[in-house]
Amino acid sequence: MAGIGGADTTQKKVGWGLLNAVVVAYALFPVLWILSLSLKSSKTLADGNLIPREISFENYSNIFATTEFIRALANSIGIAIIATVVAVVFGTMAAYAIARLDFPGKNLLVGVSLLIAMFPQVSLVSPLFEIERGLGIFDTWPGLILPYITFALPLAIYTLSAFFREIPWELEKAAKMDGATPGQAFRRVIAPLAAPGVFTTAILVFIFCWNDFLFAISLTSTEQSRTVPAALSFFTGSSQFEDPAGSISAAAVVITIPIILFVLFFQRRIVAGLTSGAVKG
Amino acid sequence: MAEIVLDKVTKRYPDGALAVQEVNLEIADGEFVILVGPSGCGKSTTLNMIAGLEDITEGELRIGGQRVNEKAPKDRDIAMVFQSYALYPHMTVKENMAFPLRLAKVDNATVEKKVADAAEILDLAQHLDRKPANLSGGQRQRVAMGRAIVRNPKAFLMDEPLSNLDAKLRVQMRTSVSRIQKQLGTTTVYVTHDQTEAMTLGDRVVVMRGGIVQQMGAPQFLYEHPANLFVAGFIGSPSMNFVPASLADNKLQSVLGEVTLTDRIRRLLEGADAPREVIVGIRPEHFEDASLVDATAKTDGGVFTSQVEVLESMGSDKFAHFLLSGEQATSADLADLAKDTGDDTSVGGISLVTRLSASSGAKEGEPSEIWFDADKVQLFDPSTGKNLTYTER
Numbered sequence: 001m002a003g004i005g006g007a008d009t010t011q012k013k014v015g016w017g018l019l020n021a022v023v024v025a026y027a028l029f030p031v032l033w034i035l036s037l038s039l040k041s042s043k044t045l046a047d048g049n050l051i052p053r054e055i056s057f058e059n060y061s062n063i064f065a066t067t068e069f070i071r072a073l074a075n076s077i078g079i080a081i082i083a084t085v086v087a088v089v090f091g092t093m094a095a096y097a098i099a100r101l102d103f104p105g106k107n108l109l110v111g112v113s114l115l116i117a118m119f120p121q122v123s124l125v126s127p128l129f130e131i132e133r134g135l136g137i138f139d140t141w142p143g144l145i146l147p148y149i150t151f152a153l154p155l156a157i158y159t160l161s162a163f164f165r166e167i168p169w170e171l172e173k174a175a176k177m178d179g180a181t182p183g184q185a186f187r188r189v190i191a192p193l194a195a196p197g198v199f200t201t202a203i204l205v206f207i208f209c210w211n212d213f214l215f216a217i218s219l220t221s222t223e224q225s226r227t228v229p230a231a232l233s234f235f236t237g238s239s240q241f242e243d244p245a246g247s248i249s250a251a252a253v254v255i256t257i258p259i260i261l262f263v264l265f266f267q268r269r270i271v272a273g274l275t276s277g278a279v280k281g
Numbered sequence: 282m283a284e285i286v287l288d289k290v291t292k293r294y295p296d297g298a299l300a301v302q303e304v305n306l307e308i309a310d311g312e313f314v315i316l317v318g319p320s321g322c323g324k325s326t327t328l329n330m331i332a333g334l335e336d337i338t339e340g341e342l343r344i345g346g347q348r349v350n351e352k353a354p355k356d357r358d359i360a361m362v363f364q365s366y367a368l369y370p371h372m373t374v375k376e377n378m379a380f381p382l383r384l385a386k387v388d389n390a391t392v393e394k395k396v397a398d399a400a401e402i403l404d405l406a407q408h409l410d411r412k413p414a415n416l417s418g419g420q421r422q423r424v425a426m427g428r429a430i431v432r433n434p435k436a437f438l439m440d441e442p443l444s445n446l447d448a449k450l451r452v453q454m455r456t457s458v459s460r461i462q463k464q465l466g467t468t469t470v471y472v473t474h475d476q477t478e479a480m481t482l483g484d485r486v487v488v489m490r491g492g493i494v495q496q497m498g499a500p501q502f503l504y505e506h507p508a509n510l511f512v513a514g515f516i517g518s519p520s521m522n523f524v525p526a527s528l529a530d531n532k533l534q535s536v537l538g539e540v541t542l543t544d545r546i547r548r549l550l551e552g553a554d555a556p557r558e559v560i561v562g563i564r565p566e567h568f569e570d571a572s573l574v575d576a577t578a579k580t581d582g583g584v585f586t587s588q589v590e591v592l593e594s595m596g597s598d599k600f601a602h603f604l605l606s607g608e609q610a611t612s613a614d615l616a617d618l619a620k621d622t623g624d625d626t627s628v629g630g631i632s633l634v635t636r637l638s639a640s641s642g643a644k645e646g647e648p649s650e651i652w653f654d655a656d657k658v659q660l661f662d663p664s665t666g667k668n669l670t671y672t673e674r
C-alpha cells in the first residue's frame with residue numbers, strides 16, 4: 001500500500017504541477033501580451049510577435065509626456081486611497097459591532113449591506129449622474145469617492161467581520177480584567193490582532209476602486225477627476241492617425257504597478273496564524 | 282485584599298435562562314474558595330458576576346464591604362485566570378505579564394521588578410521574550426497566572442485554570458496554585474468541575490447544581506456530612522455507593538442484608554421524619570473483607586456475600602467491584618450525577634465499589650463475604666434527596 005501510495009503522490013505532484021502551469025499561463029498570457037505591446041515601437045506594433053523584435057520605451061515616454069495620463073494617475077491614486085481609508089475605518093467599526101454586539105437592527109444592517117453589495121452598479125449610474133449634477137459634485141473627486149465607499153463598505157464589513165469573529169472573545173474579557181477600558185482593549189488587543197484582516201480588506205477595497213471603469217467613465221467629464229481606466233479610453237495616440245494601442249498598453253502596464261506594490265507592501269503584514277497561541281494548550 | 286460577599290445573587294440571561302439562583306456566599310479575606318459542580322451548573326456565571334463580566338440580575342455583590350454591582354471590571358481590582366488562558370498572542374510573555382501594570386501606568390522600573398518577581402515565582406524567567414504560540418500548555422498556564430499575580434489584586438478568580446493540561450501536569454500545577462495562593466494570601470475563588478481539585482485545593486468548597494448552592498463547607502466536612510444525595514455522590518472518588526433500602530423497627534433491609542441501626546443513627550433519624558423507603562449511602566472505605574473483622578464488630582455491622590466482579594489491587598488496598606441483583610436506587614439527584622459523568626448505562630443491577638485491606642483474600646470471579654460498618658451508613662430520602670442522617674458534627 002505504501003509503495004503504491006508513494007508512486008501515487010509523485011504522479012499527483014506532476015499532475016498538479018502541470019495543471020498549475022496551465023492555469024498560470026492562461027492567466028498571465030494577456031498580461032504578457034500587453035507588456036509586449038507596450039514595449040514595441042509604433043512600426044512593429046501590429047506584427048503579431050509575442051517577443052518584440054526591438055525593445056522600445058517610446059510608448060512610455062509618450063504617455064508621460066502628456067498631462068492627460070499623469071493627471072489621471074494622480075486622480076486614481078488619490079481617489080482610491082481616500083475611498084479605501086474611509087471604507088476600512090468605518091468598515092472596521094461596523095464589523096466589530098456586528099461580530100461582538102447584539103443590538104437591535106443588527107440583522108437588518110447586515111441584510112442591507114449585503115443588498116447594496118449585490119446591487120447591479122449599472123442601474124445606479126443614471127440616478128447617480130442626476131444626483132451628482134444636482135449636488136454639484138459631478139466630475140469631482142468626491143463624486144467618485146462617495147459611490148466607491150457605498151460599494152466598498154459592505155465588502156469591508158463582510159471581510160472584516162469574518163476576521164473579528166476569529167479573534168477569541170476571551171482576549172477582550174482578559175483585557176477588561178487587566179484593567180483596560182473598552183477603548184484600550186480595542187486599541188491594544190483587538191486592533192493589533194485584527195490588523196491582517198484590515199490589510200486584506202484594504203487591498204480588496206483598493207483594487208475595487210482602482211479598477212472601476214463604470215463609475216469613472218459615467219461620473220466624470222474632464223481630466224479634472226478622470227481616473228486611469230476612464231482616461232485610457234480617451235487615448236488617441238500622439239497623432240490623430242496613429243494607433244493608440246501602444247500607449248494604452250503602456251498605460252495599462254503602469255497602472256498595474258501600484259496594485260502590485262500595494263499587495264506586496266501589505267502582504268508582509270498579513271502574517272498567517274497571528275492569533276495562534278492565544279487560547280488553549 | 283478583601284472579603285467578597287454574594288448576597289442573594291441571581292443571574293437570568295437575556296434569553297430567559299436562569300443560570301444562578303439566590304447564591305449567598307461570604308468569602309473571608311485570604312480564603313481559598315472552590316466552586317464545584319457539573320458542567321452547566323452556573324459556576325462560570327457566578328465567577329463572571331464577581332468579575333464584572335456579567336451583570337447581576339438580582340442581589341448584591343460586595344467586595345471589601347462596598348457594593349460593586351455597577352462597577353466595571355477594571356474598577357473592581359480583581360484578576361482572573363481563564364480556562365483558555367486568553368494570552369495576548371501578539372505580545373511576549375513579558376509584555377503579557379506587564380500588561381495590567383502598563384494599563385495602571387506603573388513606572389517602568391516597578392514593572393520590570395514585578396514581572397521579574399512573578400516570573401521567578403512561576404519559573405518563567407527564561408521564557409520572558411517568547412511569544413505564547415511558542416510555549417507549552419503548562420507554560421502558557423503559568424503566564425496566565427503570572428498576569429494575574431503581578432499587580433497584587435484584591436482577589437483572584439480562576440475558571441477551570443487547569444482543565445486544559447494533561448493529568449500529570451494538572452497535579453503539579455494544582456500544588457503550585459495552592460502554594461502561590463498561600464504565599465500571597467490573596468482571596469481566591471476557583472471554579473472547577475473536578476471534585477479531586479475541589480477536595481485538595483480549597484479551604485472551603487461550594488457545591489452547585491442547576492444554579493443553586495447545594496452545600497458549602499470544608500472539604501472533609503462535605504465528604505463526611507453531605508447534605509444530600511447529590512453532594513454525597515459528587516464528592517469522593519470512587520464515589521459513594523447507593524442502595525435502595527427499607528426502614529422498619531429500627532432495622533434497615535436491603536440487598537446488603539439486614540442491619541440494626543446504631544444508636545447514633547437512630548437518634549439522628551428521630552427528628553428527620555424518615556420515609557419507609559430510603560436510599561442507603563456507604564463509602565467504599567466503610568466496607569471490609571468479613572474475615573478480617575473481629576467477631577463483635579461483625580455482628581454489629583452488615584454482612585453479605587457476593588461474587589467479586591472485578592478486583593483492582595492498588596498495593597496499599599484493594600478495590601473490589603460487585604454487581605448485586607436488584608433495582609438501582611433512583612432519585613433526581615442521582616440522575617443528575619449520572620448525566621454529568623455520562624454514565625447512564627443501566628448495568629442491570631446494583632453496582633458496588635468496596636475498598637478492602639490489602640491482606641484481603643478476595644479473588645476475582647469468586648464469592649466473597651463482605652462486611653460494612655453500620656454506624657457509617659448515611660440514609661437519604663429518595664424523593665427530596667435530603668440526607669436524613671445529616672449532622673453538623
Ligand SMILES: Nc1ncnc2c1ncn2[C@@H]1O[C@H](COP(=O)(O)OP(=O)(O)O)[C@@H](O)[C@H]1O
Binds near residue numbers: 296299326
Ligand atoms: N450567555 C449566555 N446566554 C444564555 N445562557 C447562558 C449563557 N452563558 C451560560 N448560559 C447558561 O447558564 C447555565 C450556566 O452556565 P455556566 O455558568 O457557563 O456553567 P458552568 O461554568 O458551571 O459549566 C448553563 O445552563 C448555560 O447554558
Ligand SMILES: [Mg+2]
Binds near residue numbers: 321326
Ligand atoms: Mg464554565
